[in-house]
Amino acid sequence: MSARDVARAIDSLRRGWPIAIQGSGAPVGLLAIETADAGRLVAFDPGGDSPILLSAGRAATLKLANQIEAAIPDSPVLVERTFWIDFDCAVALADPQLDMATPMKGPFRAIPVPDPDVMTAALVLARTAGVLPAFFVGAATEPAITIVDIDDFEDPIHLAIAARAKLPVEGSERSEIVAFRSPDSPGEHVALIVGQPDGNPPLVRLHSECLTGDVLGSLKCDCGPQLHAAIHAMEGTGWGILLYLRQEGRGIGLVNKLRAYALQDQGFDTVDANTRLGFAVDARDFRVAARMLDLLGQTRIRLLTNNPEKVRVLQATGIDVVERVPIALPPNRFNEKYLATKRDRTGHQL
Ligand SMILES: Nc1nc2c(ncn2[C@@H]2O[C@H](COP(=O)(O)OP(=O)(O)OP(=O)(O)O)[C@@H](O)[C@H]2O)c(=O)[nH]1
Numbered sequence: 001m002s003a004r005d006v007a008r009a010i011d012s013l014r015r016g017w018p019i020a021i022q023g024s025g026a027p028v029g030l031l032a033i034e035t036a037d038a039g040r041l042v043a044f045d046p047g048g049d050s051p052i053l054l055s056a057g058r059a060a061t062l063k064l065a066n067q068i069e070a071a072i073p074d075s076p077v078l079v080e081r082t083f084w085i086d087f088d089c090a091v092a093l094a095d096p097q098l099d100m101a102t103p104m105k106g107p108f109r110a111i112p113v114p115d116p117d118v119m120t121a122a123l124v125l126a127r128t129a130g131v132l133p134a135f136f137v138g139a140a141t142e143p144a145i146t147i148v149d150i151d152d153f154e155d156p157i158h159l160a161i162a163a164r165a166k167l168p169v170e171g172s173e174r175s176e177i178v179a180f181r182s183p184d185s186p187g188e189h190v191a192l193i194v195g196q197p198d199g200n201p202p203l204v205r206l207h208s209e210c211l212t213g214d215v216l217g218s219l220k221c222d223c224g225p226q227l228h229a230a231i232h233a234m235e236g237t238g239w240g241i242l243l244y245l246r247q248e249g250r251g252i253g254l255v256n257k258l259r260a261y262a263l264q265d266q267g268f269d270t271v272d273a274n275t276r277l278g279f280a281v282d283a284r285d286f287r288v289a290a291r292m293l294d295l296l297g298q299t300r301i302r303l304l305t306n307n308p309e310k311v312r313v314l315q316a317t318g319i320d321v322v323e324r325v326p327i328a329l330p331p332n333r334f335n336e337k338y339l340a341t342k343r344d345r346t347g348h349q350l
């Protein structure tokens, strides 16, 4: 089985078709709850007893995380399927947005996870597909993909430069855009080279896609202003490289980010919202940025960020970060709390 099968599996999850994953034991069948329906569930699980795979973060909200460390929100938890857990109940188990409207009654019982490697891989695939990390688990009906392929799939080694052109932008008329393509992912990462190399390490910014902030001018985050401030800083300092990474919502995708926003509307902060959905607080893989810099021939950089994790991963991937340059913008009344959470709970430095 190959990367092609992983791509097909991701497509299947979005379309509501079952997939199968092979770990060290027999292949396991999985049907994503979000995109399934009652009819598909019957076809997948005629006996009506397939357990439900959730992530620990979600299970903790359902008071089910007794078997695992609650500190790992994206590790797998298996829930016993009793006769009263029908399709609608499973949807409510999967989606925390419904908790307020339909409080979960339970009791739900966690059972041992027989193939933790397979279940963990399924949760990774759900995140990559941008669907809720929740599955019915049953017999494999499809050709199985192997765990090795899933690991390979996130490897940025397949990335290559696909096109480059001059692109004058607001803040820098002397810019060039470089598009990267990987056979593994539909979203194309982009670099904006601001100014001309001058012999000094470029000022680099890793900017993760934020449709709401970058395009719609959302006031809930600081992405839009940060993007423009970064270009101005690069122009001011001589030259720089802005890496626009297609990692919407810190890697959980637009739809799941908007679900996190809905939870924030209910009072949870950005960290707890991700966890309650069953995702890691930050699901991004910054190794792709190191690969892009390598392809651009720039492995000594100054990094514009408040996020120590970006510095750590770049350093570990062979990029020499000679300086971390802080980036701070004045808060507004809508993003004040978000910025404070980043400082207090995710180790952002200012
Ligand atoms: N899941 C989730 N993602 C969010 C939320 N708010 C913003 N984002 C995403 O967070 C990412 C923005 O992070 P960045 O500004 O690149 O990075 P950072 O970790 O804040 O680090 P800095 O370099 O210091 O800015 C984008 O992908 C946004 O879509 C949120 O509440 N939930």
Ligand SMILES: [Zn+2]
Pocket (backbone or CB within 6 Å): 210, 212, 213, 214, 221, 222, 223, 224
């Ligand atoms: Zn944003």
